[in-house]
Amino acid sequence: MLPASFDYHRATSVADALGMLGSLGDEAKILAGGHSLIPALKLRLSKPAHLIDLNAIPELRSITRQNGHIVVGAMATHTAVQTSDIVRSAVPFIADLAGSIGDASVRNRGTIGGVIAHADPRADYPAALLAADATVVLTSKSGSRNVKADDFFVDMFTTALAEGELVTEIHFPALAKGTGASYQKFSHPASRYAIVGCAARVTVEGGVCKNVRVAFTGLTEKAFRDNGVESALEGKPANEATIQAAALLAAKSIEVTGDSFADEAYRRHIATVQARKALLAAVAAATK
Amino acid sequence: MSTVVGKPIRRVEDKRFITGQGRYTDDIKLHGMTYAVIIRSPYAHARIKSIDASAALKIKGVVAVFTGKDIEADGMGGIPTGWQVNLINGETMREPKHPILCTDKVRHVGDGVAVVIAEDLAIAEDAAELVQVNYEPLPAVAQVRDALAANAPKVHDELPDNLAFDWNIGDKEKTDAAFATAHHVTTLEFYNQRLVPNAIEPRSAIGHYEEGRDFYTLYTSTQNPHLIRLLMSAFVLQLPEHKVRVVGSDVGGGFGSKIFHYAEEALVTWASKKIKRPIKWTAARSESFVTDAHGRDHQTTVSMAFDKDGKILGLRGHTIAGMGAYLSTFAPAVPTYLHGTLLQGLYTTPAIYYKVDAVFTHTTAVDAYRGAGRPEATYLLERLMDTAAREMKIDPAELRFKNFIPPFDGVTQPGYQTQVALQYDSGNYAPTLHKALEIIDYKNFRKRQEEARKNGKFIGIGFSTFVEACGIAPSAVVGSLGARAGLYESAIVRVQPTGKVSVYTGSHSHGQGHETTFAQIVADSFGIPMEDVEIVHGDTEQIPFGMGTYGSRSLAVGGSAIMKSIDKIKEKGAKIAAHLLEANEADLVFAEGKWTVKGTDKSIPFQQVALTAYVPHNYPAGLEPGLDFSSFYDPLNFTFPFGAHIAEVEVEAETGEVKVTRYVSVDDVGTIINPMIVEGQLHGGIAQGIGQALYEGAFYDESGQLLQGTYMDYTMPRADNLPMFEHSTTVTPCPHNPLGAKGAGEAGTIASTPTIVNAIVDALSHLGVSNLEMPCTPARVWSAIQTAKGN
Numbered sequence A: 001m002l003p004a005s006f007d008y009h010r011a012t013s014v015a016d017a018l019g020m021l022g023s024l025g026d027e028a029k030i031l032a033g034g035h036s037l038i039p040a041l042k043l044r045l046s047k048p049a050h051l052i053d054l055n056a057i058p059e060l061r062s063i064t065r066q067n068g069h070i071v072v073g074a075m076a077t078h079t080a081v082q083t084s085d086i087v088r089s090a091v092p093f094i095a096d097l098a099g100s101i102g103d104a105s106v107r108n109r110g111t112i113g114g115v116i117a118h119a120d121p122r123a124d125y126p127a128a129l130l131a132a133d134a135t136v137v138l139t140s141k142s143g144s145r146n147v148k149a150d151d152f153f154v155d156m157f158t159t160a161l162a163e164g165e166l167v168t169e170i171h172f173p174a175l176a177k178g179t180g181a182s183y184q185k186f187s188h189p190a191s192r193y194a195i196v197g198c199a200a201r202v203t204v205e206g207g208v209c210k211n212v213r214v215a216f217t218g219l220t221e222k223a224f225r226d227n228g229v230e231s232a233l234e235g236k237p238a239n240e241a242t243i244q245a246a247a248l249l250a251a252k253s254i255e256v257t258g259d260s261f262a263d264e265a266y267r268r269h270i271a272t273v274q275a276r277k278a279l280l281a282a283v284a285a286a287t288k
Numbered sequence B: 001m002s003t004v005v006g007k008p009i010r011r012v013e014d015k016r017f018i019t020g021q022g023r024y025t026d027d028i029k030l031h032g033m034t035y036a037v038i039i040r041s042p043y044a045h046a047r048i049k050s051i052d053a054s055a056a057l058k059i060k061g062v063v064a065v066f067t068g069k070d071i072e073a074d075g076m077g078g079i080p081t082g083w084q085v086n087l088i089n090g091e092t093m094r095e096p097k098h099p100i101l102c103t104d105k106v107r108h109v110g111d112g113v114a115v116v117i118a119e120d121l122a123i124a125e126d127a128a129e130l131v132q133v134n135y136e137p138l139p140a141v142a143q144v145r146d147a148l149a150a151n152a153p154k155v156h157d158e159l160p161d162n163l164a165f166d167w168n169i170g171d172k173e174k175t176d177a178a179f180a181t182a183h184h185v186t187t188l189e190f191y192n193q194r195l196v197p198n199a200i201e202p203r204s205a206i207g208h209y210e211e212g213r214d215f216y217t218l219y220t221s222t223q224n225p226h227l228i229r230l231l232m233s234a235f236v237l238q239l240p241e242h243k244v245r246v247v248g249s250d251v252g253g254g255f256g257s258k259i260f261h262y263a264e265e266a267l268v269t270w271a272s273k274k275i276k277r278p279i280k281w282t283a284a285r286s287e288s289f290v291t292d293a294h295g296r297d298h299q300t301t302v303s304m305a306f307d308k309d310g311k312i313l314g315l316r317g318h319t320i321a322g323m324g325a326y327l328s329t330f331a332p333a334v335p336t337y338l339h340g341t342l343l344q345g346l347y348t349t350p351a352i353y354y355k356v357d358a359v360f361t362h363t364t365a366v367d368a369y370r371g372a373g374r375p376e377a378t379y380l381l382e383r384l385m386d387t388a389a390r391e392m393k394i395d396p397a398e399l400r401f402k403n404f405i406p407p408f409d410g411v412t413q414p415g416y417q418t419q420v421a422l423q424y425d426s427g428n429y430a431p432t433l434h435k436a437l438e439i440i441d442y443k444n445f446r447k448r449q450e451e452a453r454k455n456g457k458f459i460g461i462g463f464s465t466f467v468e469a470c471g472i473a474p475s476a477v478v479g480s481l482g483a484r485a486g487l488y489e490s491a492i493v494r495v496q497p498t499g500k501v502s503v504y505t506g507s508h509s510h511g512q513g514h515e516t517t518f519a520q521i522v523a524d525s526f527g528i529p530m531e532d533v534e535i536v537h538g539d540t541e542q543i544p545f546g547m548g549t550y551g552s553r554s555l556a557v558g559g560s561a562i563m564k565s566i567d568k569i570k571e572k573g574a575k576i577a578a579h580l581l582e583a584n585e586a587d588l589v590f591a592e593g594k595w596t597v598k599g600t601d602k603s604i605p606f607q608q609v610a611l612t613a614y615v616p617h618n619y620p621a622g623l624e625p626g627l628d629f630s631s632f633y634d635p636l637n638f639t640f641p642f643g644a645h646i647a648e649v650e651v652e653a654e655t656g657e658v659k660v661t662r663y664v665s666v667d668d669v670g671t672i673i674n675p676m677i678v679e680g681q682l683h684g685g686i687a688q689g690i691g692q693a694l695y696e697g698a699f700y701d702e703s704g705q706l707l708q709g710t711y712m713d714y715t716m717p718r719a720d721n722l723p724m725f726e727h728s729t730t731v732t733p734c735p736h737n738p739l740g741a742k743g744a745g746e747a748g749t750i751a752s753t754p755t756i757v758n759a760i761v762d763a764l765s766h767l768g769v770s771n772l773e774m775p776c777t778p779a780r781v782w783s784a785i786q787t788a789k790g791n
């Protein structure tokens, strides 16, 4: 199937892209890796009059370390994140997550900015951004603003991204010594999207869990932080028993949507399993 | 001269496939070609109230829009069925019209209602969006188990209910009597789920009518060019057959789904004459999901009766078989003659009775899919065997050894007459199971299983021993069973003047490697290198006739037709050689590419005889020039490959995930021409059968919407889901064809599905799990564990 016809524009800088976005308005769509957008175009679920391609903007692909943060450009591909030494050394669980996305061709083209702008409820990054306490940088003609991951994911396919804005960077705080994090994914065998993904970040101080952040993807209309699990573990000894008890609270206050592959009861159960695995791995990394 | 038969020769066709030089239907571009997009129903059942194409016709580049009414106005027929199974009460099979495009009603999601033809595909797709079809949605019946309910919506208004036909086989009284004396009865109830065939190349068809010579060419992605030509010209479009050419050259997989004659083939052929230009249609993948004939769809209840020693006394059961909304080409044969006749398995079961109700539902048509009926038969038999073994506390391997039909070679001993019509050609079943048990080290398995369970790990072992029927079959037999075609095969072997050989076969290669296997046979027969042999297939203008490739019939039937022509060539060649050698024909032997006068060093090579045949200056009196023979081979019987498969699985108790850790197969496919191709066929087949057991499934919701209509939801097995296959063979030649070959295309799929499900049930049996629905997804396995724990 072929998309409806559109005009193609290749931006060569962020300013260039923002200019196009300004003049073309809501008739235009941003093209990043195309792995969510192109299928929608081909099925004619989306029929933009213009596509603005960000692939020729090198600055959006950079991955750097700045002031204790890992700054990942929106156009960094999943493969780039997976194989980045900078990412691996400071937030290794993000590199692992990137390596678990889809298949090789998805990873070679799909981008972190595309994933979070799209906000698919089954996507992996959103849960990890929440657990990592990441910040999303949104840029428009009038400048940039920083939005905490907690405030970025609004609803299914809906984010804090305003008209005329681009996602330009994602900032991950580097994991300090004594802090560990992990993302544990239970994949759909066909798409390899998450049925349930759980990201956890824990600081262990004197054998006690602190600053616990636990987030899920795949369970409901958007990725969310699970306060029930977090507070059950906060201030508790970092051992299997407390982790197991906290994990069993996963998604307790959430309405879980099931489907023919994994119904609600199963998803709820897997959430507790993935939460336990993620917390155990995070604590292990924190105490290594 | 070294021989090539029996050697793992690499496939000669792969070079062009791997380097992108295959020529598939969609690769063909004809001068003046136009492109078709078919408008398809989004509803499972609806009345078409109106179709308005006026906006579409205004788009620049749109050539035409046709609806079912236009086709009807030209008096065209519906898509016919190639097999007739009458009802038990003698009533004729109910065969409602399957229109090329619907006129009054749509009967499944994807049913075609109109076609837009344009200068290019993009224009056609744009215009298709503008065609307004006004539907009145109607209630649908999507599940086979609901189809016969009194209040079920009817798929075809003109029929009394949704029954297409019913059918039975065996001896009911004798079977009931056997059950009455049984010591133990094992009963299973399950749904053998629908599968989408998913050939990598989507279906494609190009219709090309040439007005100048009043001639039609259909290029199509088919397993079966001649049958398509016959069905389309004689039954659908009423065209003179000699004015129709069907070409299906390179085809990227079919698994059965490209055997059948599809509406799109007739549509582009008919419409091409209307617009006097070639028209190409290629399925989008989402179209393939809802229009390629699906497989399986059997709702089954079946029982097996045993005496106290575990000897099988009888088998009886009932299947409601889904046909979908229309009867596809071979659909009626699948749950009946390809399923009911296999229910003897390789056991001595003395009494069998089976009944099938074939029903219509508001779903995509169901037809033969790799194995076609035999996987369903093997699934029920082998699930019964492992279940009975557990219930009776007999070792599952032991239970099979107790019940195997004793060896028979079909030469010195007669074939084995089953209770369900077939006579097996040759079989020696126990050695395959012995060998498989040894490879998998079964004697140590139970100990390992027990230890694993102590550590909270669930491992299980599953068995499947099977016999299947290939090389379908003697024409007279299939005719008496309702086939509307013969099932022979043809071949021309043409020796060119330089001694190079062209072979024209009615078999059709769409992944099986005929260009290699057939060339091996010919090369050895004439003592010439394989490079000197070209295999041609897939074109009705070049091939005398062909019944196509399916049912693992190519080598056994198509290969045998080639052997017949080879024999004729050798016979004539000997006459020419005798003349040139001034010897007596009876004193000649043919070996290593030459005719030699016995006991002398006087000989003449094949190539010189060939040249003489075409330059007959010094030539036997009265002998025609040329060295070129055409043959038809109609087999004496089906062939009956068999084997034993054993799998080991590990079940993650917490999540229900299943990992296949070992897969051992011992197959007997008769004489092997190319072990690498046999192994490849087995690998692919096993993977496909594992796909059904663990991953694949096409399910409809109550309104008749397909729930797994894309690759985001429909799970195909992938390489990283599978273990290394441990494959080996035994050889029991087919006694009734010249090659001794039985067929290897479907055995893997037939055997592997129950092997895996049996292994999973075995892994969980200590918890009380006794049955699982397919596909055994993590959620299903987990919930079975929870249910068992709760009990």
Ligand SMILES: Cc1cc2nc3c(=O)[nH]c(=O)nc-3n(C[C@H](O)[C@H](O)[C@H](O)COP(=O)(O)OP(=O)(O)OC[C@H]3O[C@@H](n4cnc5c(N)ncnc54)[C@H](O)[C@@H]3O)c2cc1C
Pocket (backbone or CB within 6 Å): A029, A030, A031, A032, A033, A034, A035, A036, A037, A038, A054, A074, A075, A100, A101, A102, A103, A106, A109, A110, A111, A112, A113, A114, A115, A117, A118, A120, A122, A123, A124, A125, A161, A165, A166, A167, A168, A191, A192, A193, A194
């Ligand atoms: C087979 C398959 C498997 C997949 N498996 C997974 C998986 O396991 N896990 C997972 O998380 N994802 C998975 N994905 C999705 C994949 O990660 C996509 O790459 C991702 O969803 C979108 O990223 P993209 O760069 O391809 O964006 P595109 O498809 O180009 O764009 C997606 C949307 O975001 C907008 N957009 C893109 N970039 C920006 C930007 N910088 N600023 C503002 N808007 C922007 C676009 O306009 C569009 O609306 C899979 C996809 C496929 C096809």
